[in-house]
Amino acid sequence: MFRMGVPGEWSGDPADADPASVTNRALADLLFEGLTRLGPAGLPEPALAERWFVTEDRLTWTFVLPEDLVDGGGVAVTARNVKHSLESVAARGPADQAATALTVVTGWRTHMNGEAGGVAGISAPDETTLVIRLDTAFELLPDVLASPPFGVTNRGDDGVIRTTGAYRWGEGDTLVPVDDRSGLPMIELVRSEQDPAALVAGGLVDWAVLRPGTDSDGIDADVIRQPLDLRVALVSRLPARADRLGLFGAVAPLLLATEVPALAPRSSVRATDEGTAPAAVVVDVPQGILEPLGSELVAQLESAGVTVVPVVSPPAEFAARVSSGEAVLFPVVMAGGTGPAGGLLRMAVPGGVDDVIGQLSAARAELAQAATAAIEEEPRDLFFAALEQHLIDDAFLLPVGQFEARIAVDRGVRGLRHRADGTLDLSGVVATG
Missing domain, CATH: 3.40.190 (D-Maltodextrin-Binding Protein; domain 2)
Structure with a gap:
């Protein structure tokens, strides 16, 4: 036991x-169990799906299930069940981070926003075949599907969740x-x-x-330090780059990180001393674990002579202010099935709940497309690193730290x-x- x-x-x-x-x-x-799982090397491998293949343009993915697949109670699991399970994640809405992880799937966003009764890009042509069509190439799809939130729930007509x-x-x-x-x-x-x-x-x-x-x-006991799929960054989307640079120049990321338990600071990032901070700014902070970070941010800006109006709101309201563009300076948690890189991508590309820019420069568009289309892991990581550096250089993003858990094992x-x-x-x- x-x-x-x-x-x-x-x-x-x-x-x-x-x-x-x-x-x-x-x-x-x-x-x-999801369609895929992460293997010992951290790469996706077959799980409920016994195999998958993708078209040359990387836009259509086909997952094949075993013919005798059953759930924990012995009830058959079909491709249609998997389709309904994925659609239930999308239906959680744009304030849910799991729901926003697959907006590259055709029709996912309209279902997520309550504008459609299903995801047009997910189909089950027969009981063992699930087809997922994408709007843009996304090599990380099997990685996302391996994340726990995308575990298949074999719900019956009674709505009861059956384990898989x-x-x-x-x-x-x-x-x-x-x-x-x-x-x-x-x-x-x-x-x-x-x-x-x-x-x-x-x-x-x-x-x-x-x-x-x-x-x-x-x-x-043995105490293990486990990095989590969560990174915290400070985001500024003030229109003028000089204002963004000035604000970040007044901030000490290390002090922000130390205010949040279990947040390991990103000590390699230094704030710039370029630009001029605006006279006043609104700081949005979600209620919960990031509130102390927000308080420290307000204190640092006020000590630099900036008049700060803090807005502390429940997580759902905070997400709405971020997605609507009302929030202009705020801490945010980058999370997703693809790790911090996936969260970074959703922050960098317009339209998602984590969108922090609202418009995409040609350089960022090229980097984002290259990162999501890269087949090999090493070049993909390089593209993500370049994308993050681009956001840092433009003063849209100031990394603060990464959450980690300490786990005690007898x-x-x-x-x-x-x-x-x-x-x-x-x-x-x-x-x-």
């Missing part, structure tokens, strides 16, 4: 697995391997509002994500592996509990 510390509740829908919650993402990944992953729900708070011959351990979910560090120290769990700021020095556990996206590989686990 492998015991996982689980604070709070989760809806059971993988699309509700917040990128900032390592625990919920891990659970979603165990219970729901390696585990299914057992009695009480247990997860049971679907395949008895898999060698996977049974999992007990230990739900408690107690400090996860205390649960590990007391020998009550084998695995738990430590709370931000928790002192783990006294825990008799020393008696052997064979546990954390994948590149923070999910768990339990295939080699031996636990003492």
Whole structure:
């Protein structure tokens, strides 16, 4: 039995697995399988789809399912079920980061905005074939589909979510391997509002994500620092480049990062001393974990002689102000199934909820197109790095830091592996509990 510390509740829908919650993402990944999964090298490999292929223009992707594919309860999973599952993610709306990850799919945006009853670019010509058509080439599609929010939910007509992953729900708070011959351990979910560090120290769990700021020095466990699929940046979309440069020149990114627990600073980025800061500016901040960063930002700008009007709003209102263009200076979390690079792409290209520019220069358009169309991983990463540097040089973007989680694992556990996206590989686990 492998015991996982689980604070709070989760809806059971993988699309509700917040990128900032390592625990919920891990659970979603165990219970729901996507069309693809990330392999040991962090590259996509077959999961529910046994294979896929793409046309030469990289615009039409075809995923082939096994003929005998069933969910955790033995109910058939067809291409039509997968289509409905993907459409349910799009239907979450433009304020949802998972929903905005696939706006390159034809018709995805209109369904996301509630203007269509389905996604025109996703079709199921037969029970084992799913076809996804794109508006622009996007080599990262299999990577996105491997992300936990895109785990397939085999919903029935009754709306009940059926699991499709390696585990299914057992009695009480247990997860049971679907395949008895898999060698996977049974999992007990230990739900408690107690400090996860205390649960590990007391020998009550084998695995738990430590709370931000928790002192783990006294825990008799292995503590793993796990980078998350989340990066924080300060965004300015004031019209004049000199104003943007002046504002960023008055900001110390390192101090902003230290205000947010579990945010590792991007110390390699330095603010510029060019430009002149405007006399007054509105700073938008979402309620929640970024509020302390916003307070520090306001203090730094005021000390530089800038009159600041802070606007602190609930996340949905904040997202609406960003997507409408009302917000001109704000911190934002770059997240997505393709890692921080995917979030960066959605920030750089107009139209998404994370759009920070509103217009695309020829140079940025060329870089964005090259990054999404690159077949090989290394040149793709170089294009993304160049795109980020372009935004930094134009003073649209000032990277602040990357979130990381600290995970405590009982020393008696052997064979546990954390994948590149923070999910768990339990295939080699031996636990003492």
